[in-house]
Amino acid sequence: MRNHSWSVRIDVARIWLVAIAIGLLVGCTTIRLVGDYDKEIDDGVTALQRKTETHLIKISAVPGPGAAPYKGTENFYQVTKVEVSSLRVRADSTSRNSLTVRMLDRLQNNYERLERMHKEGLKVAEIPDLRGALNSQFMAILTFELAKRRGDTPDEAKALLPATKPARDDGGKK
The missing domain is CATH 1.20.1440 (de novo design (two linked rop proteins))
Known part of the structure; x- marks a missing residue:
């Protein structure tokens, strides 16, 4: 039972790490709606x-x-x-x-x-x-x-x- 509990916690931690990484990548991305300065x-x-x-x-x-x-x-x-x-x-x-x-x-x-x-x-x-x-x-x-x-x-x-x-x-x- 204890091994299963640790396994779930590790899976949850991995999901959170992936979510944080995706959030950081999306947050650092700028969306340009117009062309660049010319x-x-x-x-x-x-x-x-x-x-x-x-x-x-x-x-x-x-x-x-x-x-x-x-x-x-x-x-x-x-x-x-x-x-x-x-x-x-x-x-x-x-x-x-x-x-x-x-x-x-x-x-x-x-x-x-x-x-x-x-x-x-x-x-x-x-x-x-x-x-x-x-x-x-x-x-x-x-x-x-x-x-x-x-x-x-x-x-x-x-x-x-x-x-x-x-x-x-x-x-x-x-």
């Missing part, structure tokens, strides 16, 4: 934002409230299409990266809208709103990538918040 996407989106801001400043330099001329800006739209497409292909090649892909698709759609508006007669007064919308998209993509780099759980709702307004150099007077 420096190329981070750098590419940052460069696109810089090019876009330069473009918007250039086309808004038209004196008066008239339309910003489209002629001479065709290269900007061609280059941005290629760059966003390249970033999208890169993002799509990484597993669990569909949110980044969707954000890049939206950015591409908005570049196409901007070009269409520009061809049809983009008013200089419309440029600040377009700048804010595009900067919101850039911030969403960059916030998401930087969260991946830190290992945070990205919050899509927070990433899509509107951009903060830049400080005005006129003392707040219009």
Whole structure:
């Protein structure tokens, strides 16, 4: 009888040791719901934002409230299409990266809208709103990538918040 009692205790101890080992292994495992941080996407989106801001400043330099001329800006739209497409292909090649892909698709759609508006007669007064919308998209993509780099759980709702307004150099007077 005593041998049977010790045998049961040893079996119970083994079960507990196996359970603890499994618990430790599971506890040390991280589950990634999104793809890894990609420096190329981070750098590419940052460069696109810089090019876009330069473009918007250039086309808004038209004196008066008239339309910003489209002629001479065709290269900007061609280059941005290629760059966003390249970033999208890169993002799509990484597993669990569909949110980044969707954000890049939206950015591409908005570049196409901007070009269409520009061809049809983009008013200089419309440029600040377009700048804010595009900067919101850039911030969403960059916030998401930087969260991946830190290992945070990205919050899509927070990433899509509107951009903060830049400080005005006129003392707040219009």
